[in-house]
Amino acid sequence: MCKHNFVFASSALHALSVVKFNGFNYNEWSKQVKCYLGVQNLNLTLMTENPIDLIENSTDKERSFHKKWERSNRLSLKALWMTMVSKIRISFPTIKYAREFIRLAKVTSQSEAPDKSRIGALMNRLTTMKYDGSCSMYEHVTEMSNIAARIRNMGMYVDDSFLV
Template structure:
């Protein structure tokens, strides 16, 4: 049976539509693969850029290098081989989860040493032997920079005993500094105990905190480090408030007393008083004669307590004689 022209055209249209659909699917698949590849490349580039922030080990900065390295491996989620021990070898009885974990650990154990080597200067890198695991390789690097424990113990013991609060940094920061020294000593096997730490912190505070020392010594219960930080911080705030109140009070009192009839810059001006030894009345009496009365007898009236020049009897006589004297006489 032959095909009609209309059916032939319909078949052609269906073929074209099928071809276009197949082409669209192929293009979408290629686009997804291209997008995934681009995303992967971008992720790898970003991780590489982050790696540039890891400090390079140059022989004098081991602690800083290790801290920045651990931070990078943790953020990038590549530190599994450093956190978990090596898993057992796989067998035919291994479960799916065990197989997946083994694969993840092996990938981390491959990547970690490569990253560690990249952040070490070549001269140092060549002196470190190869190891089977990232943990052993990192430990071999640490052995190159291991410090004498005895020296470090004495150093941190001295800091814990002799560090005093300077009154500037804040009492919380001061306590946390001493806690750091205490934790360093613990890492070297010296555990002084939390009560000893609390005692030494209290002893490192100035005399303004003497009340806290007395309060602590009078109680049977021990303070934890967190309790001590809270109590000392509250005491610091109270001391600051009291100090501020005292300053304001003194300032206000000084301004209220600044008035008066005698205003003078500098030292306070005191008006002269009759009792002041330096003050002399009329300028004709000595200091000695003002302080002590005359105990002898008057040469005129023969009475005690005054001299002839001050005798009232003599003065009255002289005045009466002067009044009786005739006019014109000399």
């Protein structure tokens, strides 16, 4: 296996260990994704504003920074997309910059204010879910875990043994 393929594979596996953003777990997700991007040395785009466009008189230092920032932004966006639940990903607008992505995720999670009817609907959905074979068992369990995480983030406790 080529060294670059190994690095990419281990990087992708580490990204899969980051909790998936489901619209209700912003704090946990953002902590984990920022840590992941830092470990991968991709957090330049989160730490600095967008660089100015290059011009003919740009210095080598400016060109080098611009290239590093563009790479960081491109790979960060891919990692951020990988760490979202597909149902959220579908409704998320196309974003050009990782910083905007993080901000929009925060706004999205804050706009989902918990209320009793929403909690009740989620609890009803969780308690009546049955595996019908229309998706993989992994997807079914992931969906149940995501619903439980939403309920927990709304302030209710859902014991893991309840999910089993």
